[in-house]
Structure formats: C-alpha cells, structure tokens
Amino acid sequence: xxxxxxxxxxxxxxxxxxxxxxxxxxxxxxxxxxxxxxxxxxxxxxxxxxxxxxxxxxxxxxxxxxxxxxxxxxxxxxxxxxxxxxxxxxxxxxxxxxxxxxxxxxxxxxxxxxxxxxxxxxxxxxxxxxxxxxxxxxxxxxxxxxxxxxxxxxxxxxxxxxxxxxxxxxxxxxxxxxxxxxxxxxxxxxxxxxxxxxxxxxxxxxxxxxxxxxxxxxxxxxxxxxxxxxxxxxxxxxxxxxxxxxxxxxxxxxxxxxxxxxxxxxxx
Numbered sequence: 001x002x003x004x005x006x007x008x009x010x011x012x013x014x015x016x017x018x019x020x021x022x023x024x025x026x027x028x029x030x031x032x033x034x035x036x037x038x039x040x041x042x043x044x045x046x047x048x049x050x051x052x053x054x055x056x057x058x059x060x061x062x063x064x065x066x067x068x069x070x071x072x073x074x075x076x077x078x079x080x081x082x083x084x085x086x087x088x089x090x091x092x093x094x095x096x097x098x099x100x101x102x103x104x105x106x107x108x109x110x111x112x113x114x115x116x117x118x119x120x121x122x123x124x125x126x127x128x129x130x131x132x133x134x135x136x137x138x139x140x141x142x143x144x145x146x147x148x149x150x151x152x153x154x155x156x157x158x159x160x161x162x163x164x165x166x167x168x169x170x171x172x173x174x175x176x177x178x179x180x181x182x183x184x185x186x187x188x189x190x191x192x193x194x195x196x197x198x199x200x201x202x203x204x205x206x207x208x209x210x211x212x213x214x215x216x217x218x219x220x221x222x223x224x225x226x227x228x229x230x231x232x233x234x235x236x237x238x239x240x241x242x243x244x245x246x247x248x249x250x251x252x253x254x255x256x257x258x259x260x261x262x263x264x265x266x267x268x
Contacts, residue, residue, distance in 0.1 A: 002033075002035070005142065006138055015184035017048060025231070038087035040127040061087070071114050109139055130161065144165060146158070146182065150196045216241070218238050
C-alpha cells in the first residue's frame with residue numbers, strides 16, 4: 001500500500017508546490033511509482049509538470065464532490081513513474097459545497113482508497129490555508145512534510161499549523177505523523193538564514209530534515225517551462241537538493257540501502 005504524504009503550510013511562498021512536484025519527480029526517477037495530487041485551486045503543481053490547467057476537464061474537484069473514480073483521471077507525465085491528479089479553479093468552491101456534507105473531512109481519504117495499492121507514494125500539494133481541503137488532505141495522509149522558509153516570519157505561522165495537525169491527529173486521523181520539517185530557500189550569504197536553521201533544528205531536533213533546499217535560479221525557471229527541476233537541469237543545485245531529500249525520505253522509511261558515505265551529494 002502506497003504511503004500518502006501531504007506537503008502543507010498555510011503560509012504561501014515557502015516552496016510547498018516546488019517541493020511537492022520535485023519530490024514526486026525524484027521519487028519517480030528513483031523508480032518509485034508516484035502519484036502527485038494537486039489540491040490547490042491555483043493549480044501550480046498541474047502546470048509545473050507540463051499540463052495546462054485550462055485544458056483540464058476533470059480534476060480532483062470531481063473526485064471529491066462527484067462520482068468520478070480517481071483512477072480514471074490520473075494523467076501520466078513525461079516521467080514514466082509519475083502520474084498526476086490535476087486541479088482546476090473550480091476547487092475554490094469545493095469547501096463551501098462540502099460544508100453541509102456528512103463526513104466532509106473524509107472525502108479525500110475515500111477517494112484515495114481506489115489508488116493506494118497502485119503507487120509506492122502519493123504526494124498531496126496542499127493549498128496555502130488551513131481550510132477544509134487541507135484538513136481533508138491531512139486526514140487522508142500517513143504523514144506530512146512542512147516546508148519552512150529560512151526567514152523569521154516563516155516561523156510565526158508554524159505553531160498554527162502544528163496545532164491543526166494535533167487536532168487532526170486527535171479527532172480525524174490518529175495515525176498521522178510529521179514526516180519532517182524541510183528548510184527551504186536557504187541563502188548561505190545571509191546571517192539570518194543561518195540563525196533560522198539553527199533555531200528550527202534546536203526546537204524540533206530529529207523532525208528536521210538534514211537536507212536543506214538552497215535558493216536556486218533553476219528552481220525558479222523550471223515551472224515556466226512546465227518541467228520539474230530534474231527534467232530542466234539535472235546537475236544544478238536544486239536537483240541535487242531534491243534528490244538528497246528524496247534519498248533521506250526513503251532512508252527514514254527503510255526503503256533503501258545506501259552506504260553511509262553515499263547518503264548525500266555534497267552541495268557547495
């Protein structure tokens with residue numbers, strides 16, 4: 001049964017979608033059958049893997065609120081091991097429509113039952129909010145990765161997210177765990193960025209991934225080409241960072257055997 005991981009943070013601009021699409025792509029490159037679910041009405045994960053959201057006729061919206069089987073709308077990307085369930089702007093209205101439904105927090109979990117056996121990993125790109133769609137994603141997930149930008153203000157909203165995760169754990173999904181906190185947009189030249197890294201690691205210790213995602217021009221360019229970073233430039237710092245993150249994720253889940261000296265590729 002595939003492991004479901006949500007990428008969540010209610011603060012926007014922390015590298016959530018970038019992490020979702022590139023982690024999913026790197027899992028595919030490492031021969032793990034992966035499904036990426038775009039659960040954000042902005043549909044950036046959809047366009048980030050080369051699919052124009054304007055051409056999407058059936059999306060995650062129909063899976064949550066209609067009778068559409070999620071298996072029927074999975075689209076294969078250029079990566080043979082990566083499929084995507086696209087999003088559409090219609091998802092904006094989904095939360096309002098779901099309010100009056102019984103078991104409204106369980107809609108995503110119900111939809112994913114159809115495909116969990118077909119994939120090694122299912123990655124959910126959540127919207128930058130703590131609304132009903134995000135709660136659905138957390139309720140359907142085995143774990144959550146929290147991207148945190150290496151800036152002071154990024155730390156302020158972390159407590160709210162962790163409280164939401166605790167509520168989901170206590171009321172809706174007792175099996176949910178925090179896979180890890182991922183530090184993103186790290187600039188080695190800034191003293192503040194280094195201070196944020198130290199502070200997060202001091203407070204959260206083993207929860208923090210060893211891998212840190214550096215600021216990288218290529219990471220910013222790739223979505224405009226409809227490509228993941230591994231397709232856009234496999235040798236750049238961004239690719240190396242996300243490959244390292246993927247290896248670390250597999251190691252944490254005892255899904256790979258790598259010699260300790262080969263665990264990470266050095267990034268200058």
